[in-house]
Amino acid sequence: MPGSDKETDLTERIEAFLSDLKRGGSGTGPLRGSAETARETTALLRRITAQARWSSAGDLMEIIRKEGRRMTAAQPSETTVGNMIRRVLKIIREEYARSRGSSEETDQQESLHKLLTSGGLSEENFRQHFAALKANVIEAINELLTELEGTTDNIAMQALEHIHSNEVIMTIGRSRTVEAFLKDAARKRKFHVIVAECAPFCQGHEMATSLSKAGIETTVITDAAIFAVMSRVNKVIIGTQTVLANGGLRAVNGTHTLALAAKHHSTPLIVCAPMFKLSPQVRREYTINNSNNHFVSSGEILSKVNVHCPVFDYVPPELITLFISNIGGHAPSYIYRLMSELYHPEDHEL
Amino acid sequence: DDNQMKDPDMASAVAAIRTLLEFLKRDKGETILGLRESLTSATDCLTGVDSSVAVSSGGELFLRFISLTSLEHQDLSRCKKVMEERGELFLEKISMSRAKVAKLCHTFIKDGAKILTHSYSRVVLRVLEKAAAEKKRFSVYVTESQPDAAGRQMAEALRKLNVPVTVVLDAAVGYVLEKVDLVIVGAEGVVESGGIINKIGTYQMAVCSKAHNKPFYVVAESFKFVRLYPLNQQDVPDKFKYKADTLKTVQNLSEEHPMIDYTPPSLITLLFTDLGVLTPSAVSDELIKLYL
Numbered sequence: 001m002p003g004s005d006k007e008t009d010l011t012e013r014i015e016a017f018l019s020d021l022k023r024g025g026s027g028t029g030p031l032r033g034s035a036e037t038a039r040e041t042t043a044l045l046r047r048i049t050a051q052a053r054w055s056s057a058g059d060l061m062e063i064i065r066k067e068g069r070r071m072t073a074a075q076p077s078e079t080t081v082g083n084m085i086r087r088v089l090k091i092i093r094e095e096y097a098r099s100r101g102s103s104e105e106t107d108q109q110e111s112l113h114k115l116l117t118s119g120g121l122s123e124e125n126f127r128q129h130f131a132a133l134k135a136n137v138i139e140a141i142n143e144l145l146t147e148l149e150g151t152t153d154n155i156a157m158q159a160l161e162h163i164h165s166n167e168v169i170m171t172i173g174r175s176r177t178v179e180a181f182l183k184d185a186a187r188k189r190k191f192h193v194i195v196a197e198c199a200p201f202c203q204g205h206e207m208a209t210s211l212s213k214a215g216i217e218t219t220v221i222t223d224a225a226i227f228a229v230m231s232r233v234n235k236v237i238i239g240t241q242t243v244l245a246n247g248g249l250r251a252v253n254g255t256h257t258l259a260l261a262a263k264h265h266s267t268p269l270i271v272c273a274p275m276f277k278l279s280p281q282v283r284r285e286y287t288i289n290n291s292n293n294h295f296v297s298s299g300e301i302l303s304k305v306n307v308h309c310p311v312f313d314y315v316p317p318e319l320i321t322l323f324i325s326n327i328g329g330h331a332p333s334y335i336y337r338l339m340s341e342l343y344h345p346e347d348h349e350l
Numbered sequence: 351d352d353n354q355m356k357d358p359d360m361a362s363a364v365a366a367i368r369t370l371l372e373f374l375k376r377d378k379g380e381t382i383l384g385l386r387e388s389l390t391s392a393t394d395c396l397t398g399v400d401s402s403v404a405v406s407s408g409g410e411l412f413l414r415f416i417s418l419t420s421l422e423h424q425d426l427s428r429c430k431k432v433m434e435e436r437g438e439l440f441l442e443k444i445s446m447s448r449a450k451v452a453k454l455c456h457t458f459i460k461d462g463a464k465i466l467t468h469s470y471s472r473v474v475l476r477v478l479e480k481a482a483a484e485k486k487r488f489s490v491y492v493t494e495s496q497p498d499a500a501g502r503q504m505a506e507a508l509r510k511l512n513v514p515v516t517v518v519l520d521a522a523v524g525y526v527l528e529k530v531d532l533v534i535v536g537a538e539g540v541v542e543s544g545g546i547i548n549k550i551g552t553y554q555m556a557v558c559s560k561a562h563n564k565p566f567y568v569v570a571e572s573f574k575f576v577r578l579y580p581l582n583q584q585d586v587p588d589k590f591k592y593k594a595d596t597l598k599t600v601q602n603l604s605e606e607h608p609m610i611d612y613t614p615p616s617l618i619t620l621l622f623t624d625l626g627v628l629t630p631s632a633v634s635d636e637l638i639k640l641y642l
Contacts, residue, residue, distance in 0.1 A: 246620060246629050282620070282627055317629075333631040345626055 010051045014067060017044055021075040033176050034080045034241065038276045039148050041071070041084040046141045049088075049134065056129050057096040060137070061089055068350050077311070079242045079250075079279045082350065086280070086343045091140045093344055099130040147326070151274035152180045154326035159185035162270060162324070167191045167234040170226075170267075173198035173252045174207040175239025177272045181324075182237070183214045192217045194233065196226050198254050200309065223254050227261045236262045237270045240315075243278045245339055247317030247332030250283075253310050259319035268321040275325050280339055280348040283314050361472065363408030363573055364444060366396050370412050371437040374430070382426065389413055403539030403547050403590045403610070407576035415440060447571040447624035448473055452480040455534070455569055455622040463488040463531045466523070466559075469495035469549040470504040471536025473569045477622075482511050489514040491526050495549055497607060520551050527562045537570040539590070540623075542579045542637050544615035544630025546570070547586060550608055556617035565619040572623050575637055580612050 017040065045064060054060040068085035075081065155177055163169065163185040171178055171193065182193060193216050197204035208218045221229055236258060240251040249255065249271060262269045317332035330338065373392045377385055393409035415436065451473055459465065459481040465488055467474050481488060490508055494517055495501040501517055508515040518526050527533075533555060537546040546552070546568050559566045580586045589597060591608040600606055615630030622628075625636060 245627065333629060336629050336632045337635065348626075 007051070007053075010047060013044065013047065014070075017041075018071060018074045021071065021078060021081065034078070034277065035148065035152065035176065035274070037078055038080045038084050039145065041081050042088070042141060042145050042148060045084065045088045046138060046145070049137055049141065056127050057092055057133060058127050061092055064088060064092075065350055072350065077241075079281070080276055083276055083279055083343075085350065086347045087144060087276070088141060089347045090342065090344050091144065092137055095133060095136045095140060096128075096130070099133055099136070100128065148274075148276060151276070151326040152177055155272050155274060155324055156180040156184035158324055158329070160188060162235070162237075163189055163191055165189050165191065168194060168232055170194045170196065170230070170233045170236045170258070170262075171207070171238055172196040172204065172223075172226075172254055172258050173239075174203035175272070177274065178237055178239045179207060179210055181272050182211060182216060186214055186216045192219070194219045194221055194229060196221055196223050196254065196258065198252060199223055203252075223257065226254075226258055227264075230261045230265045230267060233262075233265070233267055235268050235270060237272060240271055240273050240277065241312060242281075243271070243273050243323065243335060244314075245280050245282045245336060247320065247323075247335040248283055249273075249315040249320070250312045251315055253313045256313040256315050256319075259315045263319050269319060270322045270324060271320055272324045275327060275338070275342065278325075278335065278339060278342060280343055361404060361571070362402055363404035364441070366393075366405045366408045367412050367437075367444075367573075368441060369396065370409065371434070371441065374437060375434055377430075380426065382429065385430075386413070397589070397594070399594055403576055403578075404574055406590070407539055408573055410577070411573055412437070412440075444571060444573050444624075447573070448476050450624040451569050451571060451622050452476045454627055455567070456481040456484060456486075458532070458567065459486055459488055460531070461486050461488070464491070464529055465489070466491045466493075466526060466530040466533045466555070467504070468493050468501070468535045468552050468555055470500035470507075471569070473536045473571065474534055475504065475507055477534065477569055478508065478513060479511060482513055489516070491516050491518050491530060493518055493520050493523060493551060493555070495551060496520060500549070520554075523551075523555050524558045527558050527564060530564060532565045532567060533559045534567045534569060537568050537574060538610060539576045539578070540568075540570050540574050540621065540633055541576055541612070542634050544618065544621070544633040545580070546613050546618065546621075547576075547578075547580075547590065547610050548613065550611045553583070553611040553613045553617075556613045560617050566617060567620050567622060568618055569622045572625050572636070575633065577637065583612055586610070586612050 021037075048064060048067060049060060052060070052063050054063060064085060068082065071085070072082045159181045163182070169182070169191060171182075172195070185191070193208075193211055195204040195208045195211070195218060197220055199222070204220055208220045212218045238251065238255060238258065240249045240255070242250040244250060259269055261267075317335075320332045323330045323332060323335065325338075327338075370389060370392060373389065374385070377388055390413065393406075393413065396409060397406055455477045459477075463486075465478070467490060469492075478488075478490065490513055492501045492504045492508070492515060505515045505517045535546075535548055535552055535555065537548045539547040541547060556566050578586075588603060591610055592600075592603065592606055593609060596606055597603075615633075618630050620627055620629060621633065628636070
């Protein structure tokens with residue numbers, strides 16, 4: 001039966017995606033960029049919308065939430081998956097509200113105003129059926145996909161405003177966004193880049209090779225030398241894994257050190273992060289990601305020593321000067337506002 | 351105040367709003383303007399008895415809500431009926447707000463945490479109750495909070511929950527902070543800048559936590575948001591600083607001890623409200639949305 005074929009096909013794809021996510025985290029599969037993950041998640045969600053069986057917006061949201069929980073459980077450190085799911089849930093809510101013809105769509109957030117004016121403790125349970133809803137949602141998801149595809153370019157376009165001639169820029173590790181940003185500026189300006197290698201994976205080396213191929217003068221330094229070199233640096237530009245709700249970052253380890261050194265020398269710290277990295281989480285307990293221990297070579301001490309290798313660092317919002325995203329530049333104190341535009345508060349907990 | 355005696359767990363603002371609602375029900379006025387005036391005088395009367403920030407903000411919210419409603423209906427009696435319904439609804443919503451705040455905040459309390467708090471706050475108590483119910487182990491330091499030693503009341507309540515608690519002197523805040531993981535305080539009012547007005551000694555605690563790099567969390571319900579923008583301690587109006595009877599009886603206020611102080615937003619890490627987890631900069635946004 002074609003119906004059940006579609007379903008099995010769908011479940012197969014979801015399973016394949018989940019196992020991909022799990023492998024990506026353990027370091028054995030190819031390292032995926034978060035943009036790729038975001039795109040794949042959105043494409044998968046579009047497929048679910050098109051192929052799964054649902055009759056009302058409420059059903060669809062339940063299905064997506066369920067799959068979403070499984071996906072985030074597969075790889076908790078990959079927050080873009082959760083972010084995309086929340087974006088799609090918000091899209092569904094908006095399309096539903098639009099189909100109902102209510103002008104409530106802008107006022108979906110809790111607010112003091114709403115507390116006083118709303119008519120009742122009505123729970124929107126999204127039970128009404130609208131024929132055009134499916135098509136509308138899929139169209140909106142397509143728009144989201146187009147937006148995702150353009151993010152790196154949009155960020156890179158802003159490079160010329162921030163990088164001036166003969167400047168010394170510092171960065172850490174490897175970020176595709178920052179790479180594109182610097183390469184775009186290099187087309188018209190001449191500047192020098194210092195890359196901190198970011199042990200133990202030394203992704204900084206790849207970044208340096210790639211930048212020098214584009215004709216940018218690059219220097220690689222060890223993480224320990226960050227503070228020593230900082231006095232000669234004009235700007236620090238970094239990427240991040242996640243932007244948290246309070247304006248802080250979860251970035252590759254070593255970033256907090258870099259941020260503190262920059263603060264000490266009053267050097268501006270610029271974070272290039274596309275909007276899909278914005279997550280409604282706030283900093284929680286410090287969890288150690290011990291998944292990548294294989295870098296420690298064998299030796300007698302291995303049995304006597306506990307190796308802790310955190311993969312990510314938390315950087316508090318006070319150390320950050322500017323966020324550059326695909327929709328422009330923002331101060332860290334403005335992040336909460338962007339968040340309220342992207343996600344609905346009820347979706348913060350999937 | 352009748353209301354407050356009946357239920358000591360109710361916030362003073364909620365009691366004030368309930369009183370105003372009763373007043374509304376019994377009002378025999380003929381015009382909306384008349385209604386508004388009588389409600390304003392009722393609010394003044396209430397603040398005359400208990401001049402805390404919370405009562406004033408609660409009263410103002412209620413008045414605001416009246417004026418928003420009255421724009422919709424022409425007929426007074428129908429209008430009043432709608433207002434009464436909405437008033438009940440408002441009360442219902444804010445009675446759930448403490449539960450919402452507790453739900454948001456308890457996840458920030460890790461197992462084995464040492465918490466410092468100031469004076470007696472029902473919201474903080476609720477948060478700690480929830481954390482204890484989630485089987486988290488933590489211990490609490492409470493400041494004594496003179497001149498009314500409200501901290502001892504807090505300690506009593508916490509002992510009933512089987513939470514290990516230590517009462518410390520107000521002067522010992524700096525001493526104790528190195529042992530502490532986080533600081534949680536309530537608020538009597540949240541001002542437009544994102545700062546808070548709370549029992550005297552809160553500002554000190556905030557400055558010390560900043561110096562020690564400890565997170566300073568504030569828990570407050572949304573009806574405590576007030577349209578005030580103090581630039582420093584002197585800017586806070588006298589009617590909030592001193593008790594109502596003190597204002598009436600004492601001639602020279604400079605010899606009196608203020609009961610509250612103002613903590614600027616730069617010292618606050620996060621605010622937990624029933625509207626969500628807010629950074630101090632988000633507070634003014636919320637206030638603008640309401641009062642626009």
